Amino acid sequence: MKTFEHMPYAHISLSDMLSVGSSNSKGMLFSAGWLHREIATRIAHQKRILQKFEEEMRQAGATKEVPEAVRLTRLLNTIFMDIRRFSKPRTKHEQQAFSEFLDNVLERTMDVNQAVTQGVAAFRLQLLKKGKYSKDLELGLQHFLDSFFLNRIGMNTLIQHHSIFYQQFDTHVSAKSEHVGMIDKSCRVKDIIESAVASATLLCETHYGDSPSVKIVGDADARACAVPAHVHFVVFEVLKNAMRACALKMKELEEVEAEGGEDYDGQVKVQIVSGDEDICIVMQDNGPGFSRGKLMDVWSYLSTTAGYAQVEEQENAIGQPLSIQSMAGYGVGLPLSRLYARIFGGELVLIPVEGAGVTAYYYIPKDGHKKELDEQGGDPPKFW
Ligand SMILES: Nc1ncnc2c1ncn2[C@@H]1O[C@H](COP(=O)(O)OP(=O)(O)OP(=O)(O)O)[C@@H](O)[C@H]1O
Numbered sequence: 546m547k548t549f550e551h552m553p554y555a556h557i558s559l560s561d562m563l564s565v566g567s568s569n570s571k572g573m574l575f576s577a578g579w580l581h582r583e584i585a586t587r588i589a590h591q592k593r594i595l596q597k598f599e600e601e602m603r604q605a606g607a608t609k610e611v612p613e614a615v616r617l618t619r620l621l622n623t624i625f626m627d628i629r630r631f632s633k634p635r636t637k638h639e640q641q642a643f644s645e646f647l648d649n650v651l652e653r654t655m656d657v658n659q660a661v662t663q664g665v666a667a668f669r670l671q672l673l674k675k676g677k678y679s680k681d682l683e684l685g686l687q688h689f690l691d692s693f694f695l696n697r698i699g700m701n702t703l704i705q706h707h708s709i710f711y712q713q714f715d716t717h718v719s720a721k722s723e724h725v726g727m728i729d730k731s732c733r734v735k736d737i738i739e740s741a742v743a744s745a746t747l748l749c750e751t752h753y754g755d756s757p758s759v760k761i762v763g764d765a766d767a768r769a770c771a772v773p774a775h776v777h778f779v780v781f782e783v784l785k786n787a788m789r790a791c792a793l794k795m796k797e798l799e800e801v802e803a804e805g806g807e808d809y810d811g812q813v814k815v816q817i818v819s820g821d822e823d824i825c826i827v828m829q830d831n832g833p834g835f836s837r838g839k840l841m842d843v844w845s846y847l848s849t850t851a852g853y854a855q856v857e858e859q860e861n862a863i864g865q866p867l868s869i870q871s872m873a874g875y876g877v878g879l880p881l882s883r884l885y886a887r888i889f890g891g892e893l894v895l896i897p898v899e900g901a902g903v904t905a906y907y908y909i910p911k912d913g914h915k916k917e918l919d920e921q922g923g924d925p926p927k928f929w
Pocket residue numbers: 782786787790830832833834835843844848849850851871872873874875876877878879880902903
């Protein structure tokens with residue numbers, strides 16, 4: 546495993562992914578053979594990043610074992626050994642078995658993001674209680690989570706791409722189809738936005754009994770070579786925040802309105818702008834916004850609306866399932882969305898105006914040629 550931990554992993558673009566396996570049995574075999582080494586390398590990297598993080602926490606003064614970290618290390622070790630027990634697929638039968646195994650890896654690692662976030666929160670608590678927590682450590686935690694999640698998003702995308710591609714191949718979906726594996730060569734972003742708006746609206750109404758109106762304007766036919774699931778993730782998370790902010794403000798102002806005071810209608814506007822290089826999705830709400838000084842917190846994995854959760858609150862939260870269907874939970878929506886935006890060369894930027902709302906700019910490169918961001922790429926650019 547040590548050798549794999551230090552081997553660079555491939556940073557490929559969406560265009561590369563489209564050409565790794567062409568739609569014939571030779572191409573499928575090549576794709577499986579390539580993944581055989583690539584996934585082992587990525588799992589080994591995940592273990593190295595995790596171990597380095599644990600060492601840093603110990604040096605900083607954490608003494609108690611964190612069960613989530615122990616379980617994760619064990620899981621990554623086992624998966625690595627399982628991959629290495631497979632020989633590189635050389636026949637259709639071997640390729641099929643390996644593809645099934647990869648699907649199984651996805652299932653076994655489904656709750657890893659939750660475990661790792663809870664593990665980090667547990668380390669943070671230990672250090673907070675001992676008075677050994679510092680701003681530098683905070684940045685270290687952020688960096689660790691960015692690196693770890695970037696690796697995982699990349700790995701999961703490769704596995705899912707292969708798996709869907711394999712099913713398409715098996716069911717003879719035309720090689721000329723715009724949808725290849727996880728990628729849509731000509732993804733119409735308006736369709737994804739509409740689907741995200743519908744899901745976020747339903748969620749908002751379920752939680753708050755009401756939801757702001759959402760207007761979609763701009764270039765309805767803007768298209769990009771993109772991973773629709775990633776675009777959906779980012780738009781859904783940003784919209785969830787925007788709608789929640791407006792819904793809370795609506796609730797707050799209901800009484801004032803009833804007494805003949807200020808009139809307020811929550812509104813979210815989504816504008817699609819298509820440039821030569823990028824599509825930009827601009828999502829603007831007229832909620833309460835927040836101050837510039839809060840921006841760092843908002844991008845943190847460990848803060849949510851209440852600022853940094855209280856020690857006791859976090860202790861209660863550890864071990865509890867992180868509901869995917871919650872409007873707001875552990876403060877991971879935005880930092881994770883930014884990784885999904887960035888991984889293939891896009892960007893997510895937030896501009897808040899205190900008292901007036903927030904505008905999010907989500908850039909999606911059109912051509913799919915941008916190489917996958919490496920594990921060091923999660924740090925925010927200085928300007929934002
Ligand atoms: N449009 C917005 N208006 C006001 N505050 C916002 C907006 N978007 C984000 N925030 C603030 O940023 C915080 C972090 O957002 P983030 O999506 O990362 O986490 P969350 O919504 O608290 O939880 P979850 O992980 O479920 O998304 C929010 O708790 C909220 O306080």
